[in-house]
Amino acid sequence: MPRGPIAIAAGTCAIAHGLMPVDDLMPRLLAGQCLLQPRPHLGLAAPACTFAPAFSGLAATTLARAALDPLMPLYATFTGTAALWLASTKGEMAPWLANAQAPHGLAALVANLAKSNPGLPQTRRLVSNACVSSAQAVIEAAESVQDGEFARALVVGADAVTPFVAQGFHSLQGLSPTGARPFDATRDGLCLGEAGAACVLVPAQAAPRAPRLVGWGASNDANHISGPSRDGSGLALAMQRALAGIDLSSIRAICGHGTGTVYNDAMEARAFHAVFGPSPPPVFGIKGSIGHTLGAAGLIEVIVSAQVATTGLVPPTVGFSRGEAEFALDVVHGSPRQLSPGLVLTTNSGFGGMNTALVIAPGKAPWPA
Amino acid sequence: MARLIAHCRIDAGGLFSAGPGGTHSATWPELGAGVPDAFGLPPLRARYFFDQPYPKFGRMDPLCKVAVAAAQLIQRAGGFDGLDRDQVAQCGATALGCLEVDSQFEATRRAGAPSPALFVYTLPSMFQGEIAIQFKLRGRCALYCCGETSGVTALATAAKWVDQGRAPAVLAIAAEAAGPAAAAAGYGPPQTAAMAWLLAATGKGPEMGSATISETAQQLPPGQLRNGLTRLDSLHNSSVPLG
Numbered sequence: 322m323p324r325g326p327i328a329i330a331a332g333t334c335a336i337a338h339g340l341m342p343v344d345d346l347m348p349r350l351l352a353g354q355c356l357l358q359p360r361p362h363l364g365l366a367a368p369a370c371t372f373a374p375a376f377s378g379l380a381a382t383t384l385a386r387a388a389l390d391p392l393m394p395l396y397a398t399f400t401g402t403a404a405l406w407l408a409s410t411k412g413e414m415a416p417w418l419a420n421a422q423a424p425h426g427l428a429a430l431v432a433n434l435a436k437s438n439p440g441l442p443q444t445r446r447l448v449s450n451a452c453v454s455s456a457q458a459v460i461e462a463a464e465s466v467q468d469g470e471f472a473r474a475l476v477v478g479a480d481a482v483t484p485f486v487a488q489g490f491h492s493l494q495g496l497s498p499t500g501a502r503p504f505d506a507t508r509d510g511l512c513l514g515e516a517g518a519a520c521v522l523v524p525a526q527a528a529p530r531a532p533r534l535v536g537w538g539a540s541n542d543a544n545h546i547s548g549p550s551r552d553g554s555g556l557a558l559a560m561q562r563a564l565a566g567i568d569l570s571s572i573r574a575i576c577g578h579g580t581g582t583v584y585n586d587a588m589e590a591r592a593f594h595a596v597f598g599p600s601p602p603p604v605f606g607i608k609g610s611i612g613h614t615l616g617a618a619g620l621i622e623v624i625v626s627a628q629v630a631t632t633g634l635v636p637p638t639v640g641f642s643r644g645e646a647e648f649a650l651d652v653v654h655g656s657p658r659q660l661s662p663g664l665v666l667t668t669n670s671g672f673g674g675m676n677t678a679l680v681i682a683p684g685k686a687p688w689p690a
Numbered sequence: 691m692a693r694l695i696a697h698c699r700i701d702a703g704g705l706f707s708a709g710p711g712g713t714h715s716a717t718w719p720e721l722g723a724g725v726p727d728a729f730g731l732p733p734l735r736a737r738y739f740f741d742q743p744y745p746k747f748g749r750m751d752p753l754c755k756v757a758v759a760a761a762q763l764i765q766r767a768g769g770f771d772g773l774d775r776d777q778v779a780q781c782g783a784t785a786l787g788c789l790e791v792d793s794q795f796e797a798t799r800r801a802g803a804p805s806p807a808l809f810v811y812t813l814p815s816m817f818q819g820e821i822a823i824q825f826k827l828r829g830r831c832a833l834y835c836c837g838e839t840s841g842v843t844a845l846a847t848a849a850k851w852v853d854q855g856r857a858p859a860v861l862a863i864a865a866e867a868a869g870p871a872a873a874a875a876g877y878g879p880p881q882t883a884a885m886a887w888l889l890a891a892t893g894k895g896p897e898m899g900s901a902t903i904s905e906t907a908q909q910l911p912p913g914q915l916r917n918g919l920t921r922l923d924s925l926h927n928s929s930v931p932l933g
Contacts (some may be wrong), residue, residue: 376714410813417795421874425789427814427835446843447835449787449817457832461847470853485792488799489809539830541780543823558776558828672810673819675831 326535326682327463331395332520332624335387336611336655347628350636351657357500357512357612358384358515380411382433384517384538384617385479389667392475399471399528403442406462407431407613408455409616414485430479449616452578454538455480455518456679460537462522472523479517481613485638487513493547495582500572501613502640503579503606504586506653511580514612518620532627532684535664538562539546542674549670554594554678556668560596561683563666563678572602572680573663574635574653576626578670579606580613581640585670590648592668603660605629605653609640619669623679626665635679662686677678692852694769694887694895695859696769698760699925701883701915702730703737709767709888727914729868739766749807750820751791752867752882752928753784757817760884762850769861769888779829780818780856783844783864785837786872787881789816793871796866811881817865818930829857839863840918842925845887850900852889864919877899883915883923900922 334346336356345504349356362590385407396403412426412568413433424432431447437478449459455478462474480486490513497510525533540562542555549555564572607625614621634657641654662683669677693748695710704717710767718724734755736747743756747755764770766887772777788811793810810816815833822828830851834844841864845901848862889898 359892400733417792417875421793421871422876423870425787425875426792427787428785429839431837449813449835450818450831458832460830461832464854465855468850468852485799485812489795489806489812492806492809493806494806517847539832541828541831543822543826543828544817546816547822553700554836562830563714594855598754637742672813675815675819689904 324467325450326525326533327522328525328531328533328587329627330521330523330528331392332627333388333391333480334516334518334621334624335384336383336514336516341402344512349545350607350625351634352590353639354636355500355639378482380415381409381430381479382437382482383556384481384515385430385434385477386437388517389517392521395452396475399473399523404444404446404465404471405442405546406458406476407445408458408473408620409445409449409480410451410454411480411486414483418483418485431501440489448615450675451673452615453513453619453669453671453675453677454616456623456677456682457539458667459623460539460677463534463537464535465591466522468526474522475519476522476620477517477519478620480515482513482515483621496580501581501609503577503581503638504604504644504650505641506645508581508583508586508641511582511608512612512613512636516614516617516621518624520620520624529632530685532631532688533682536563536565536567536677536680537684539677542676547672549588551588553574553588553595555674556670557595558588559676560592560666560668563680567680569597571664572666573633573660574602574665575604575630576605576622576665577604579608579638581608587648589611590650591666593650603651603653603658604636605635606638606641607636609638619677623681626667626681627688630665630681631662631688633660635660691786691899692736692889692891693893694847694898695729695890695893696764696888697886698763698767698887700756702726705763706921707763707767709764710771711766711768714766719856722877723762732884739763750790751811753788753814753865754817754820756812756867756882756884757863757865758820758824760865761821761861762888764861764886764888765825773859773890775826775827776865777858779851779860780821780827780828780831781844781848781851781860782815782818782833783840783918784814784835784866785840786866787835789871789875790867790869794919820922827842838917841922842904846900846903848889852891853900855860859888862887862889865923866871866917866919877917879890879916881915883919885919
C-alpha cells in the first residue's frame with residue numbers, strides 16, 4: 322500500500338525573548354542575529370555561552386506550553402483519533418533537583434503538561450533519545466498517522482537549561498567559551514539553548530497548503546557512546562534511508578545539526594559528502610543563533626526547514642566565517658540566500674550514536690497561515 | 691506480521707532466555723552472584739553473561755548494565771544469527787530512566803566536581819547506544835518513557851515496525867534500574883529488571899501482532915514487575931495467543 326506524505330499543519334517554537342513563533346523567529350535568523358547571551362548563575366567555572374536571560378529559570382513545562390498552547394485551536398480544527406508525542410532529554414528537572422522526593426524529569430514533564438492542559442489527547446507517548454529526541458518523535462508521530470493508527474498527532478519537544486545540564490556539558494569540555502560556530506574552521510564547542518517547540522501532523526490531504534514530510538530515516542553509529550563516528554557513516558545511513566526514492570538533485574538545502582563541536586560538524590560534513598558527492602547542497606545551521614536546544618532542537622529545525630522549503634530563503638549560519646578546506650561545504654553565511662522553493666533535508670545526531678534525517682517538501686506560502 | 695525470534699528476562703529470580711539456540715536459565719546463586727538487594731538484583735558482573743572480558747561493562751550505569759545483559763542473553767540464544775545487523779532496530783522502554791545515575795551525578799555536582807563519566811549516562815537512551823556498540827546494531831532507535839505503559843508501548847511499537855516494513859528486525863527491551871533515588875521519589879515498588887524480545891519479519895516463532903499486544907495487555911493484571919515493565923510478565927505468561 323503506498324504511503325502518503327504527512328503535512329506539518331502548523332509549527333511553533335518558544336525561545337528567548339518570549340514566545341517566538343516561527344514567523345517571528347525566521348526574521349531574526351534571516352538577519353543573522355545571535356540570541357545567545359551569558360547566563361552566569363549556572364555555576365560554570367569558566368565563561369560559557371548559555372541562553373537566555375528572558376527565560377532564565379523557566380521550567381521545561383513553561384517552554385513546552387508556550388509552544389503548545391497557541392497550536393491547540395488549530396489542532397482542534399482537525400478531527401479523529403489523536404496522540405500527543407512528547408520529546409525531551411531531561412524533562413522537568415528543577416523540582417527534583419530541589420527535592421529528591423519530587424517527581425523526576427521526564428515523568429514530571431508529562432504530568433505537568435497533562436495537568437495544565439486538559440485538552441491534550443489521552444494517548445501520550447514520550448520519546449527520549451538524546452539530542453535527536455524531537456526529530457525521532459516527529460518520525461514516530463508521522464508513522465502513526467501514515468499507518469492510520471491516529472488521524473492527527475501533536476508533537477512537543479522541550480528542554481530547559483539547568484545547572485545539572487550546563488555543568489554536565491562543561492565537565493565534558495563540550496561548551497564553547499566564545500560562542501557556537503557551526504561548521505567553522507575555528508569552532509570550539511556548543512552553546513546550550515532552551516526552548517519548546519510544537520507541531521501538528523495530519524495526512525497531507527487534510528492540510529493541502531502545508532509543508533510535508535516526504536522522507537525520514539534513523540540509524541545508530543554503533544561506534545562510541547558520547548562521540549560521533551569519525552567517518553559519518555552512521556548519519557549517512559540515516560540520510561540514505563530518508564532519501565530513498567528521492568532524486569538527490571532535488572534537495573535544495575541541508576539544515577545541519579551543526580552543534581559547533583569539532584567532531585560533530587566534521588562527521589556531518591563527511592556524511593554529506595558520502596551521500597551527495599563532492600558538491601552537497603548548501604548547508605545552514607541555526608545553533609549559532611539560538612544555541613543547542615537539546616530535546617527541542619530537532620523539531621525547531623523541522624519547523625525552520627519547512628519555512629525554508631516553502632520560501633526558498635535560507636538563513637545565514639551565525640558564527641560561520643571560514644570553513645575547512647578538507648570538507649568543502651557550501652555553508653550559507655553572512656546574509657540569507659534566496660533559492661527556489663524545494664526539498665530541504667534536516668539532520669540531527671546525539672549521544673548514544675543516534676542519527677535522524679527528515680526530508681521536507683514546501684507548502685504554499687505563507688506558512689504557517 | 692512480526693515473529694518472535696528470541697526473548698529473555700532478568701529479575702530477582704535470575705535469568706532466562708529462549709531462542710533458536712535453545713533455552714537457558716540460571717538463578718543468581720548458580721551464577722555465583724550475591725543475594726539480590728532490596729531493589730531486586732545482586733550487583734551485576736559481566737562474567738554472569740559474557741564469555742569474554744568486557745571491561746566497559748563495569749563502568750556502565752545500572753540501567754545500561756541490565757539492558758546490555760538482556761541483549762547479550764538474546765545474542766546467546768542465537769537471536770541475532772543470520773540477521774543484517776545494519777538493519778536491526780531498537781525500541782526501548784523505561785519509566786525510571788536514569789534516575790539513579792542522575793542522583794549520583796548530582797551529588798558530584800553539588801560537591802563541586804561534576805563527573806563526566808557519570809554525566810554521559812544521564813540520558814535514559816544510553817543503553818541503546820551501548821547495545822548498538824556491543825552488538826553492532828545500526829538500525830533506528832526509539833526509547834519510550836511513558837510510565838507504566840512504557841514496556842507495552844515499546845513492544846507493540848516494535849511489532850508495528852516489523853509489520854509495517856519499517857524495520858526487518860527489532861530488539862525491544864524494557865529495563866529499569868532502581869535504587870535509593872527511586873525509593874525516595876516514591877516509585878513503588880522500585881525493582882531492577884529487564885525483559886527483551888527480538889522480533890523479525892521472517893522466522894519460525896509465533897506471530898506477535900501490535901494491536902493484539904496492546905489489547906491483550908489492557909485486560910491483564912499488572913504482574914510482578916512494575917514501572918516500565920508493568921504487564922509485560924503477565925503478557926508473556928498469558929494464555930492469550932500474541933499473534
